[in-house]
Amino acid sequence: MSDFYVAGVDLGGTKIYTVLAASNGEVLAEIKIPTEAEKGPQHVITRILESVALVKREAPLASRRLRALALGAPGPLDTSRGIIHFAPNLNWQDLPIREILEGKTGIRVLLDNDANLAALGEHVYGAGRGAENMVYITVSTGVGGGFILGGRLYRGSSDGAGEVGHMTVLPGGPLCSCGNCGCLEALASGTAIAREARQRVAGGGGREILAAAGGDFGRISAVSVAAAAAGGDPVAVSIIEEAARFLGIGVANLVNLLNPSLVVLGGGVMKTGELIWEGVRREVGARALETARARVRLVPAELGGRAGAIGAVALALQAVGPLE
Amino acid sequence: MSDFYVAGVDLGGTKIYTVLAASNGEVLAEIKIPTEAEKGPQHVITRILESVALVKREAPLASRRLRALALGAPGPLDTSRGIIHFAPNLNWQDLPIREILEGKTGIRVLLDNDANLAALGEHVYGAGRGAENMVYITVSTGVGGGFILGGRLYRGSSDGAGEVGHMTVLPGGPLCSCGNCGCLEALASGTAIAREARQRVAGGGGREILAAAGGDFGRISAVSVAAAAAGGDPVAVSIIEEAARFLGIGVANLVNLLNPSLVVLGGGVMKTGELIWEGVRREVGARALETARARVRLVPAELGGRAGAIGAVALALQAVGPLE
Numbered sequence: 142m143s144d145f146y147v148a149g150v151d152l153g154g155t156k157i158y159t160v161l162a163a164s165n166g167e168v169l170a171e172i173k174i175p176t177e178a179e180k181g182p183q184h185v186i187t188r189i190l191e192s193v194a195l196v197k198r199e200a201p202l203a204s205r206r207l208r209a210l211a212l213g214a215p216g217p218l219d220t221s222r223g224i225i226h227f228a229p230n231l232n233w234q235d236l237p238i239r240e241i242l243e244g245k246t247g248i249r250v251l252l253d254n255d256a257n258l259a260a261l262g263e264h265v266y267g268a269g270r271g272a273e274n275m276v277y278i279t280v281s282t283g284v285g286g287g288f289i290l291g292g293r294l295y296r297g298s299s300d301g302a303g304e305v306g307h308m309t310v311l312p313g314g315p316l317c318s319c320g321n322c323g324c325l326e327a328l329a330s331g332t333a334i335a336r337e338a339r340q341r342v343a344g345g346g347g348r349e350i351l352a353a354a355g356g357d358f359g360r361i362s363a364v365s366v367a368a369a370a371a372g373g374d375p376v377a378v379s380i381i382e383e384a385a386r387f388l389g390i391g392v393a394n395l396v397n398l399l400n401p402s403l404v405v406l407g408g409g410v411m412k413t414g415e416l417i418w419e420g421v422r423r424e425v426g427a428r429a430l431e432t433a434r435a436r437v438r439l440v441p442a443e444l445g446g447r448a449g450a451i452g453a454v455a456l457a458l459q460a461v462g463p464l465e
Numbered sequence: 466m467s468d469f470y471v472a473g474v475d476l477g478g479t480k481i482y483t484v485l486a487a488s489n490g491e492v493l494a495e496i497k498i499p500t501e502a503e504k505g506p507q508h509v510i511t512r513i514l515e516s517v518a519l520v521k522r523e524a525p526l527a528s529r530r531l532r533a534l535a536l537g538a539p540g541p542l543d544t545s546r547g548i549i550h551f552a553p554n555l556n557w558q559d560l561p562i563r564e565i566l567e568g569k570t571g572i573r574v575l576l577d578n579d580a581n582l583a584a585l586g587e588h589v590y591g592a593g594r595g596a597e598n599m600v601y602i603t604v605s606t607g608v609g610g611g612f613i614l615g616g617r618l619y620r621g622s623s624d625g626a627g628e629v630g631h632m633t634v635l636p637g638g639p640l641c642s643c644g645n646c647g648c649l650e651a652l653a654s655g656t657a658i659a660r661e662a663r664q665r666v667a668g669g670g671g672r673e674i675l676a677a678a679g680g681d682f683g684r685i686s687a688v689s690v691a692a693a694a695a696g697g698d699p700v701a702v703s704i705i706e707e708a709a710r711f712l713g714i715g716v717a718n719l720v721n722l723l724n725p726s727l728v729v730l731g732g733g734v735m736k737t738g739e740l741i742w743e744g745v746r747r748e749v750g751a752r753a754l755e756t757a758r759a760r761v762r763l764v765p766a767e768l769g770g771r772a773g774a775i776g777a778v779a780l781a782l783q784a785v786g787p788l789e
Contacts, residue, residue, distance in 0.1 A: 217756040226756070274622045288722075290614055297724025298598045301756035304721040309714045309752055311636060321752050390633045397628040398612075398722065400621025428633055428645050432541040432550070432625035 145208040146200070147462065148193045149453030151255060152185070152214045154178055154230025159192035160450040161200050164208075164462050166266065169200035171450065178231045185231060186241055193246075209461045210242060211251040211453035213258035220300050223252045251456055254296075255449045256303060259442075260287025261294050262452030263405050267443035272403040276395050278305050279442070280388065281408035283318070284326040288399065306330070310390045328387040331363035331410050337380050338366045349374035367413030378416065385420020392421055392439070393428035400433040407442025469532040470524070471785065472517045473777025475579060476509070476538045478502055478554025483516035484774040485524050488532075490590065490782060493524035495774065502555045509555060510565060517570075533785045534566060535575040535777035537582035544624050547576045575780050578620075579773045580627060583766075584611025585618050586776030587729050591767035596727040600719045602629050603766070604712065605732035607642070608650040612723065630654070634714045652711040655687035655734050661704050662690045673698035691737030702740065709744020716745055716763070717752035724757040731766025 146169065151158040153176060160171040172195050176185055193210065216228040223239020225231075242250040253261075260277035263269040269277065275289040286305030288295040296302055306326035307319050314323030315333065327333055338361050341347035349372060351358065354365035369377035392404055411417060422439060429437070444451050470493065475482040477500060484495040496519050500509055517534065540552035547563020549555075566574040577585075584601035587593040593601065599613040610629030612619040620626055630650035631643050638647030639657065651657055662685050665671035673696060675682065677689035693701035716728055735741060746763060753761070768775050 217754075290619060291617075293615075295614060295723075297757065298726040299724060299756055299760040301724035301754060301760070302722065304724075304754055304757070307721045307752075307754055308718045309634065312634065312710075312714055319754060386636075390636055394632045394718070395722070397631045398626065398719070399619075400623060400625035400628075402622040428631075430541075430625060430628055430631055430643060432623055433621065433628070436621075436623040436625070 144205055145461075146205050147208055147454055147457035148196065148210045149450045149455075149457060150189055150192065150210065150212045151258070151449030151453060152176065152189065152212055152231075153255070154215070157188055157192050158447065158450040159189075159196050160447065160454050161193075161196035162454040162458070163205070164458065166454065166458060168451075168454075170196040171447065172196050172199070176231070182231070182233055182236055186238070186245070189242070190245060207246070207248055209249040209251065209457040210246060211253065211258070211457035211460070212238065212242065213253055213255040213449045213453045214238070215255050218252060218254060218300060220251075220253050220296060223250065225252070249461060251460055253453070253456055254287070254300060254303070256285035257287040257294055257296065258452030258456060259285070259407070259444075259448035260289060260303070260405075260452065261455050262444050262448040262450075263407070263442055264289045264294075265455040266451050267448065268405045268440050269403055272401070274399060274401040275403045275405060276392075276399060276401045277405045277407070277442070278392070279408035279448075280329060280406065280410040281331050283332065284330050290399070305391060305395070308391055308394060310387050310394070325387060325391040329384040329391070329410070334363040334366050334380060334384050334410065335361055337383070338377070341376055341380065347376045350377050363410055363413060367416075370416055371414055381413070381416045382420050384410070385417045386424055388417070389421040389424025390428065393425045396425060396429040396433045396437050400436065402436055402438070404437060404439045405442050406439060407445070407448065411441060468529050469785075470529050471532055471778055471781035472520065472534045473774045473779075473781060474513055474516065474534065474536045475582070475773030475777060476500065476513065476536055476555075477579070478539070481512055481516045482771065482774040483513075483520050484771065484778050485517075485520035486778040486782070487529070488782065490778065492775075492778075494520040495771065496520050496523070500555070506555070506557055506560055510562070510569070513566070514569060531570070531572055533573040533575065533781040534570060535577065535582070535781035535784070536562065536566070537577055537579040537773045537777045538562070539579050542576060542578060542624060544575075544577050544620060547574065549576070573785060575784055577777070577780055578611070578624060578627070580609035581611040581618055581620065582776030582780060583609070583731070583768075583772035584613060584627070584729075584776065585779050586768050586772040586774075587731070587766055588613045588618075589779040590775050591772065592729045592764050593727055596725070598723060598725040599727045599729060600716075600723060600725045601729045601731070601766070602716070603732035603772075604653060604730065604734040605655050607656065608654050614723070629715060629719070632715055632718060634711050634718070649711060649715040653708040653715070653734070658687040658690050658704060658708050658734065659685055661707070662701070665700055665704070671700045674701050687734055687737060691740075694740055695738055705737070705740045706744050708734070709741045710748055712741070713745040713748025714752065717749045720749060720753040720757045720761050725761055728761060728763045729766050730763060731769070731772065735765060
């Protein structure tokens with residue numbers, strides 16, 4: 142009965158990442174195409190189906206048939222009803238995406254939060270294999286997360302769990318995109334690092350950071366800060382250290398609350414170098430209680446930008462495949 | 466086969482609270498006796514057994530027999546091996562309490578964290594009945610917590626989960642008993658409220674608080690602060706509001722992380738009046754993301770100081786009784 146395959150789709154505001162996998166989880170093909178969100182929901186739905194058609198064409202399928210499609214999407218959504226409540230990047234509201242996609246494909250469709258699926262992907266196929274309790278955090282433009290508790294993806298009571306980025310770690314701290322102040326995302330994301338760097342440069346400092354951005358103020362990013370820090374620039378080092386400190390506080394909080402055996406850290410910011418990891422480890426060492434600290438390991442994510450789509454494959458296989 | 470009963474014991478540094486219950490959960494007798502921890506582990510074990518003998522004597526037992534005893538204890542412990550690693554209040558280290566008690570009683574003994582058992586007690590018999598995902602927080606001398614996730618007590622990977630009191634909510638904030646700075650416990654516990662009040666009084670303010678403590682500086686407590694606040698004293702009001710603010714930040718963080726349907730708040734500080742509740746609700750309203758905020762209710766605990774022992778009864782019944 143393993144004569145089928147599934148598709149995992151990670152729907153982002155700028156790109157759609159789609160993976161086709163066999164019933165044993167083997168990846169047969171993957172593709173990344175632009176979302177073209179500005180053309181509206183109907184167009185994006187067409188793009189999702191196009192991406193699936195493209196991976197199907199690439200894969201050596203023979204007689205196998207597509208049995209399920211799982212979609213990871215940002216924003217508040219309802220996994221059981223298959224509705225995306227609100228996706229600002231896509232300009233969507235209360236879209237019954239599952240019903241629409243099931244109508245167009247005739248196969249089973251599943252919907253879940255993109256960060257949750259990235260956590261699931263790392264758990265089933267990546268750095269988190271075998272972990273009973275795992276915290277996944279991705280630090281890039283924003284800060285997202287997902288929890289595997291008791292071996293299963295934990296979604297909470299309205300699919301809203303794992304909002305690691307909106308943990309307050311500095312009351313009265315900088316304004317966050319969510320409207321509050323002092324969220325982890327406002328202090329440790331790539332966006333926050335770039336914002337801090339631009340402030341320093343605008344204030345007359347951060348010469349090395351500006352140089353790393355090719356002298357273009359508008360191109361200053363977490364990457365330019367990391368590059369300047371790698372070169373020993375003290376301003377850049379202090380910016381990264383400060384972000385790492387808050388990230389470490391957030392991780393320590395999660396260790397004290399959830400006592401996981403594993404924390405998987407992914408996203409572009411975690412790839413900027415050892416400095417950010419050192420800061421995180423230092424805070425966890427200082428702030429996590431002994432019992433929990435002795436049990437936990439901090440490791441880098443393994444699946445990179447593929448995590449969400451790979452996690453969608455895992456979800457689809459859990460729903461229809463031999464895994465469950 | 467319901468012809469048996471179980472004992473739930475909440476072992477504290479100063480008192481032992483013991484409940485005897487029938488197999489249907491009906492409480493038959495309960496008692497509170499001093500722990501007398503200063504007399505050493507052997508004596509405390511004798512006290513535990515005495516408390517059980519006392520409730521047995523009180524209850525109308527007829528032919529029923531004691532089938533299990535569950536013990537809630539503070540500090541790092543190992544529920545699966547039945548060992549209390551460290552209990553500073555009791556001056557215990559690596560005590561195989563389950564083995565000892567099983568040897569002395571000949572019945573099945575279970576060990577768990579006291580705050581976890583209080584959470585379980587509220588979930589099975591108190592304010593949290595029926596909640597699929599529930600956060601329990603107790604705010605008294607310290608700040609403790611326990612989580613019910615997916616309908617079950619969540620213990621984490623080394624029985625260390627739920628350490629709500631050691632979530633950092635103000636980096637660089639006041640020193641906590643755990644050795645770190647800015648933990649929720651150091652900002653919102655009864656101890657923290659009393660410390661802040663004594664500082665204000667020592668600084669020449671807080672006249673009403675001192676009056677509420679009978680003019681005795683050493684007797685200033687969260688209760689005196691609450692009494693002065695109830696009388697409209699602005700210093701006392703500001704102290705309670707500040708504690709409530711940090712407690713609300715902690716609760717909002719938990720709502721964003723765990724997306725529970727219910728937050729149960731207990732402990733002496735939560736009984737000091739509406740002011741603390743208002744502050745908590747305000748922060749949760751401001752800081753919790755819409756999806757999670759819309760789903761959650763904040764309610765007072767129902768079992769008071771009995772929660773731990775009642776939760777121990779629930780644990781014992783889950784292990785041997787008709788509940789599982």
